[in-house]
Amino acid sequence: MFLRAYVTGAIALAAIQLSAQQPGQIAGGILAGGPQQTEEIPADVVLETGHTGRITALAFSSGGRYLASASEDRSVILWNANEGREEARFRGHSAPVRSIAFSPDGALLASGSEDGTARLWDVAQRSLVRTLAAQGEPVMHVAISGDRKYLITAGRREGGSVRLWDLSSGVPVAVLKPQAYGATAVFFTAGGQAAVATENGDMEMHGTLEIFEVPGGRAVSSKEMLVRAVAPDGRRMAVQYGQWGNASVAVVDNGAEVARFPAAYAPTVFSPDGEYIASAGDRLVTVRRAATGEIAGRIQGEIATFAPMALSDSGSLAIAISGDAIQLWNGGDGKLLRTLEHRPNSPFFAWARDSKSIVTAGTEIQYWHLATGEPATGPRVPADFGFVLGFAVSPGGNLFAIGGRNLLVMDRSGAVVRRFTGPCDVLPRPAFSPDGTLVAANCSGIVVAWDVATGMERFRAGEYNLLDSGVVAFSPDGRMLLASAGPGHALVYRGNAPAPLDLSISGRLAAAAFSPDGRRVAVGTRSEFRVEGGQFRPVAGQRAAITVFDLAGGRPVFSVPAEDWVGALAFSEEGRKLLAATGPLMQPGKVVEVDASSGQLLRTVVAKVNDAEGAFSPDGSWYAVPGLKLWKIR
Numbered sequence: 001m002f003l004r005a006y007v008t009g010a011i012a013l014a015a016i017q018l019s020a021q022q023p024g025q026i027a028g029g030i031l032a033g034g035p036q037q038t039e040e041i042p043a044d045v046v047l048e049t050g051h052t053g054r055i056t057a058l059a060f061s062s063g064g065r066y067l068a069s070a071s072e073d074r075s076v077i078l079w080n081a082n083e084g085r086e087e088a089r090f091r092g093h094s095a096p097v098r099s100i101a102f103s104p105d106g107a108l109l110a111s112g113s114e115d116g117t118a119r120l121w122d123v124a125q126r127s128l129v130r131t132l133a134a135q136g137e138p139v140m141h142v143a144i145s146g147d148r149k150y151l152i153t154a155g156r157r158e159g160g161s162v163r164l165w166d167l168s169s170g171v172p173v174a175v176l177k178p179q180a181y182g183a184t185a186v187f188f189t190a191g192g193q194a195a196v197a198t199e200n201g202d203m204e205m206h207g208t209l210e211i212f213e214v215p216g217g218r219a220v221s222s223k224e225m226l227v228r229a230v231a232p233d234g235r236r237m238a239v240q241y242g243q244w245g246n247a248s249v250a251v252v253d254n255g256a257e258v259a260r261f262p263a264a265y266a267p268t269v270f271s272p273d274g275e276y277i278a279s280a281g282d283r284l285v286t287v288r289r290a291a292t293g294e295i296a297g298r299i300q301g302e303i304a305t306f307a308p309m310a311l312s313d314s315g316s317l318a319i320a321i322s323g324d325a326i327q328l329w330n331g332g333d334g335k336l337l338r339t340l341e342h343r344p345n346s347p348f349f350a351w352a353r354d355s356k357s358i359v360t361a362g363t364e365i366q367y368w369h370l371a372t373g374e375p376a377t378g379p380r381v382p383a384d385f386g387f388v389l390g391f392a393v394s395p396g397g398n399l400f401a402i403g404g405r406n407l408l409v410m411d412r413s414g415a416v417v418r419r420f421t422g423p424c425d426v427l428p429r430p431a432f433s434p435d436g437t438l439v440a441a442n443c444s445g446i447v448v449a450w451d452v453a454t455g456m457e458r459f460r461a462g463e464y465n466l467l468d469s470g471v472v473a474f475s476p477d478g479r480m481l482l483a484s485a486g487p488g489h490a491l492v493y494r495g496n497a498p499a500p501l502d503l504s505i506s507g508r509l510a511a512a513a514f515s516p517d518g519r520r521v522a523v524g525t526r527s528e529f530r531v532e533g534g535q536f537r538p539v540a541g542q543r544a545a546i547t548v549f550d551l552a553g554g555r556p557v558f559s560v561p562a563e564d565w566v567g568a569l570a571f572s573e574e575g576r577k578l579l580a581a582t583g584p585l586m587q588p589g590k591v592v593e594v595d596a597s598s599g600q601l602l603r604t605v606v607a608k609v610n611d612a613e614g615a616f617s618p619d620g621s622w623y624a625v626p627g628l629k630l631w632k633i634r
Contacts, residue, residue: 042091047358047368047375047628049086050342051077055320056098057308061106062232062272064312066123067340068109069326070097076111078123081312081328084338088126092119095138102272103144104232110151112139118153120144120167130170134163145188146233150214152176152186152194162186162196164217174217177210185227189234190254193220197227204243228263231274236290238268238277251277251290259293261286271311276331278311287315287331297332347613347626348391355617358624361391361402365410368628379414390429390470394436399452401430401439409439409452420450423460428470433478440481442472447483447493461493461500473512475521480551482521484509490523492551501554506545513569513578515596520557522548522578522596524566527585546580548596558599565589568623570616571596579605579633581614581623591623591631606631 053073060067060081067081076097078088095115102109108129109121116136120129134153141154150173151165162177176196177183184207185197194214199207207226212219228249229238237252240263249263263279270277270290277290285299296315309319315331325341349360358368365378381388381402390403399417402408407420407427420427422443430441433449438458440449445465449458462485471484481493485502490509492501507525514521524546528539544566547559567581567589578596583589591606606623614625616633624630 043629044632045370045373045630046089047370047373047630048342050340051075051324052342052627053096053324055308055324055326056096057100058310058318058320058326059100059102059109060272060310060312060318061102061109061123062104062313063106064272064314064316066102066106067310067312067318067326067328068100068102069320069340070100070111071324072096074113074115076100076109076121078109078126079326079340081316081318084328084340086340090119090121090126090128092128092131093117098138098140099142101142101144102232103148104146104272105148106272108144108148110142110144112142112153114138118142118151118165120151130167132165132170132172134161137161141183141186143186143188145192145214147192150188150194152188152196154180154183154186154196157182157184164194164212164215166215173215174212176212176217185230187230187232187234188214191234195230195234197230199226205240207240229268229270229277231270231290232272233274236270236274236277238270238279249277249279251293253291258291259288261288261293267306267309269309269311271313271315273313275313276311276315278309278317278331280306280309285309285317285319285329287311287317297330297334299329299331299334301327301336348388349615349624349626349628350391350393351615351617351622351624352393352397353395353618355619355621358628358630359391359393359400360628361388361400365400370622370630378412379410381410382408382416389426390441392430392432392439394432395434396436399432399436401432403427403430403441407439407441407450418450418452418455420448420455422446422448424464429472431472431474433474434476435478438474438478440472440474442468442470442483444468444470445485447472447481447491449481459493462491471509471512473514475514475518476516477518480514480518482512482514482523487528492521492554501551503547503549503554505547506543506559510544511566511569511581513571515571515575516573517575519551520548520575520596521551522546522569522571522580524562524569524580524582526565529585544582546578546582546594546599548578548599557597560594560599563589567614568616570620572620577602579616579620579623581609581616583609591633605633 051071051073053071055071057070067079069077074093076090080087093113097113099112112118118132118139137155137160139153143152154162159179159181162180163172164174166173182198182200184199187195194212196210209223209225211221226240228240239250241248250257251259268279278287287297307320317329317331328337360366364380367376386405392401400410409418423446424443427441438449445468446462448460451458465486473482479495485491487508490503510526511524525544527544544562546562548557562582564585570579578594581591588608593602622630
């Protein structure tokens with residue numbers, strides 16, 4: 001197990017710098033490779049709550065206990081609707097999720113994605129049951145039969161296929177429509193037949209409802225009707241008549257019209273039991289009793305007309321707002337019950353020394369505990385500080401260093417201990433010394449270290465370089481300070497030595513880790529790029545690499561190519577192994593373990609992580625990326 005990791009706070013691949021450096025030398029390599037085709041390996045722990053991308057669909061389970069939400073962040077979240085708490089997060093789709101549907105009994109949840117798959121999830125077990133591959137086309141609509149034996153999927157609106165799947169085998173048993181133009185809904189009728197609703201038109205909309213046998217897929221009937229919504233059990237439908245200002249919606253129950261009311265062309269949804277129906281207008285949603293059309297309540301507010309929405313059996317309404325937030329309303333009195341939203345996490349985070357929690361810095365500082373997954377709110381960052389551009393926690397956990405236009409040191413009460421001004425415009429990536437007495441930053445090539453207790457400047461060296469990445473790291477004994485020094489160079493300042501040790505590297509320094517005994521240092525770089533033919537191309541000889549140097553003479557122990565970026569490095573307790581996060585340009589990477597003496601690849605720890613920014617925990621047992629997704633190092 002990895003028990004010590006001395007990692008720089010500079011792990012972000014903040015920008016792609018254009019350069020025309022001369023080719024350098026890299027010793028043989030085993031880490032470079034092309035883009036991986038595997039899906040992202042699901043994180044072992046996710047500490048954030050809420051979606052980080054735009055919400056695309058909402059659905060209540062029968063009884064209203066659960067609310068499911070789909071998002072462009074490729075996940076589906078299962079919320080406890082009564083408590084407003086996230087209970088599960090279903091991951092695995094590799095593209096935005098566009099559709100979700102519960103089975104009528106609420107036991108299963110289906111999701112459809114632009115990645116060309118539909119996935120079936122067990123709600124009680126919080127697990128994936130099956131993945132259905134829809135021949136590479138997006139899955140924009142899904143529906144589960146009442147007996148949970150079949151699934152319908154429909155592809156893109158411009159002409160995707162509609163298929164009937166056997167859920168026990170996971171294979172399609174019928175193609176209901178090879179090209180369904182304008183498909184707006186798929187569902188199962190009360191009698192168990194498959195139904196496909198389509199619409200077409202420009203200024204005036206027209207629709208068709210087609211019914212098919214299950215499982216054979218033979219067409220049974222086709223009617224000209226514009227279906228706006230269907231209850232999950234297929235018994236009731238909302239059918240539109242007329243256009244624009246003359247439009248009305250009729251509730252049809254087993255073929256007979258039971259209610260009709262005016263409704264503009266906007267989303268209309270049924271509750272899972274089909275007893276309520278809601279229709280949206282301009283900043284207004286009207287909830288009605290489906291059997292009579294009688295108004296049960298009105299909800300008014302800053303509601304976008306075409307925002308995704310869902311209705312519960314009690315008539316309560318969920319509506320997606322502001323991209324990644326969900327509002328829950330009482331459908332009777334129109335009062336806002338609660339808002340389910342993403343807890344914003346800054347991309348800047350640091351591990352607590354005990355490796356049991358992560359600390360984030362944004363407008364406020366928060367501790368996220370691994371054991372509970374819950375955050376504990378800390379002090380607020382002063383409003384006049386500006387943008388946060390880096391963050392570090394002192395070894396004792398009692399001080400925070402926040403980098404930006406200046407360097408702010410705060411304690412846990414929120415009191416500002418020190419405010420340091422650097423020799424340039426920003427101090428982006430601070431680092432504490434191992435004993436917590438010093439805090440250092442690399443200000444565009446000029447490295448400065450201050451005494452936290454006295455506020456005195458203790459060290460300054462280097463030359464101004466606007467494009468310097470700002471990396472800085474202390475050795476385990478605090479006697480050495482490593483800093484980036486522009487492309488091709490990393491400098492190690494050693495106590496009272498008259499000149500720094502200049503380490504020749506390939507590309508720009510992006511991450512560094514000292515060995516536990518302080519005799520070696522591992523550095524990771526990122527590739528230099530130039531524009532060629534309208535595309536980014538790596539500069540010859542400036543590709544990313546992982547290099548381990550012997551600090552006695554500054555000679556490399558080994559150097560191996562590492563695709564286009566290295567996001568984080570960490571030595572094992574005994575210093576024999578090295579963990580590295582590395583990957584290709586603007587694509588997901590991986591976490592690998594290599595021999596710290598030869599660079600030989602020992603194993604791939606995580607096959608695919610979808611982020612070029614990360615940090616290993618101090619004990620080396622976790623790898624974390626912004627968004628607070630964590631993978632266990634096994």
